[in-house]
Amino acid sequence: xxxDLSILDYFQYEFMQRALISALVxxxxxxxxxxxxxxxxxxxIGDGLGHIALTGVAIGFxxxxxxxxxxxxxxxxxxxxxxxxxxxxxxxxxxxxxxxFYGGIAGGVYLTxxxxxxxxxxxxxxxxxxxxxxxxxxxxxxxxxxxxxxxLMLVLRPWLTAICADEQYARxxxxxxxxxxxxxxxxxxxTVSVSMRAVGLLLVSxxxxxxxxxxxxxxxxxxxTMFAAMGAGLLIAGTGVVASAAKDVPPGSTxxxxxxxxxxxTALLAALVRRVRRVRRAHLPPEGEPLEVELPAAxx
Numbered sequence: 001x002x003x004d005l006s007i008l009d010y011f012q013y014e015f016m017q018r019a020l021i022s023a024l025v026x027x028x029x030x031x032x033x034x035x036x037x038x039x040x041x042x043x044x045i046g047d048g049l050g051h052i053a054l055t056g057v058a059i060g061f062x063x064x065x066x067x068x069x070x071x072x073x074x075x076x077x078x079x080x081x082x083x084x085x086x087x088x089x090x091x092x093x094x095x096x097x098x099x100x101f102y103g104g105i106a107g108g109v110y111l112t113x114x115x116x117x118x119x120x121x122x123x124x125x126x127x128x129x130x131x132x133x134x135x136x137x138x139x140x141x142x143x144x145x146x147x148x149x150x151x152l153m154l155v156l157r158p159w160l161t162a163i164c165a166d167e168q169y170a171r172x173x174x175x176x177x178x179x180x181x182x183x184x185x186x187x188x189x190x191t192v193s194v195s196m197r198a199v200g201l202l203l204v205s206x207x208x209x210x211x212x213x214x215x216x217x218x219x220x221x222x223x224x225t226m227f228a229a230m231g232a233g234l235l236i237a238g239t240g241v242v243a244s245a246a247k248d249v250p251p252g253s254t255x256x257x258x259x260x261x262x263x264x265x266t267a268l269l270a271a272l273v274r275r276v277r278r279v280r281r282a283h284l285p286p287e288g289e290p291l292e293v294e295l296p297a298a299x300x
Contacts, residue, residue, distance in 0.1 A: 018139045019251060020241050025146035026191075026198040026207060027237025027255075031229035032153040033191050034208035036184055039164040039222070045185070046205030048100035049192045052078040053201050054108030056193075057126045062111060067126060068141060068193060075189035078104070083182045127200050138197060145194035149187050150230075160184060161222050198237070199252040207233060210259035217270035236262060 037045055056074030060067030078100060085099075153160070162170040163180050171177045188208070195204045215228035240255030247254070 016241075016245060018136060019245075020238065022139050022142045023198050023237040023241045023251065023255065024234055025143050026195045027211075027233035027235075028230050029146035029149040029153075030191050030195060030204075030207035031211040031233040032150050032226065033184070033188050034212045035222070035226045035229050036153070036160050036164055037188065037208060038212045038216075040184075043209045044205065045188055046192060046208040048082075048104070049075045049078065049189055050196075050201040050204050051101050051104030051108070053104070053192055053196060054127075055104055055111060057196075057201070058108050058111035058114075062114065068138065068196070071126075071196065072145075072190065072193040075192055076186055079185035079189040080182065083178075083185050087178060087181070125200075126196050127202050142194045142197065145190050149191055149194075152183070152187055153226075156180070156183070157223070157226065164222075199255055203252055203256050206256040206259055207237070210256070210263055211236060214259070214263045214266050217266050232262070 034043075034046075037043055053071045053075050056071030057067040059065075059074065060070035063070065082100060159170075159175055159180055162173070162175060163177050167177055191208065192201070192204050195207060199207055211229040211232040212225065215225055215232050219225040219228050236259045237255055240258045241251050243249075243258065244251040244254040
């Protein structure tokens with residue numbers, strides 16, 4: 001691609017338009033789900049479902065069905081099983097997540113081996129993302145899936161916030177805690193499925209987590225964190241697509257690297273601000289004690 005083109009010139013190409021739309025949708029919907037996952041200490045759930053999704057992609061190769069749909073079916077089923085294990089058995093959440101990691105990798109590798117003659121050469125675009133080769137049918141699928149996820153998270157935000165803050169109190173208050181937990185995992189599965197063409201199954205957890213932990217450095221309320229994370233996700237995803245076009249590098253990894261860089265810079269700035277505040281408080285007199293002001297000596 002010609003590096004002398006201006007930013008606007010890139011988007012005269014239809015494949016760049018498709019890539020930008022897809023990335024912006026994912027950048028918006030992923031943090032909307034991620035803010036609840038981070039609060040519930042399930043930040044790695046995206047990785048677990050990403051590994052399970054590998055099995056879904058392999059099933060797509062075997063059956064000739066579009067991998068996005070088989071991946072969606074497999075990840076939704078896995079999220080339901082995980083919630084059942086977590087809620088109705090002695091298996092803890094981290095053990096259930098570990099089972100997803102191991103089973104997803106093993107199933108994906110096994111089925112990929114069986115489907116070795118059925119287009120497995122395209123596996124890399126699902127593992128690491130391939131926005132520039134997405135067709136309009138995939139873009140519309142990503143857009144519709146992302147819109148559904150974002151709307152659900154915005155509408156259910158008060159109830160999901162309640163179960164994240166205190167699950168026991170939410171249950172006593174009459175909220176359907178089990179249903180809300182299951183819905184959160186299902187929307188995470190949908191987000192992973194629609195995001196795999198944007199950043200890839202191995203990197204999808206980054207967009208769920210990085211925008212959220214970045215804005216948490218300076219936000220004080222759950223609502224502010226959610227909306228700021230969605231805005232940060234949009235900015236990171238859009239910047240990643242433009243930067244990848246300018247440098248002719250893969251968009252998925254570029255988006256994630258920009259997100260990591262933004263987090264590091266924000267964390268350093270937040271640490272500096274906190275340090276300055278501590279120094280200022282250390283030089284202030286105790287509360288209620290008057291300031292001692294040295295007055296100039298009276299002239300003789």
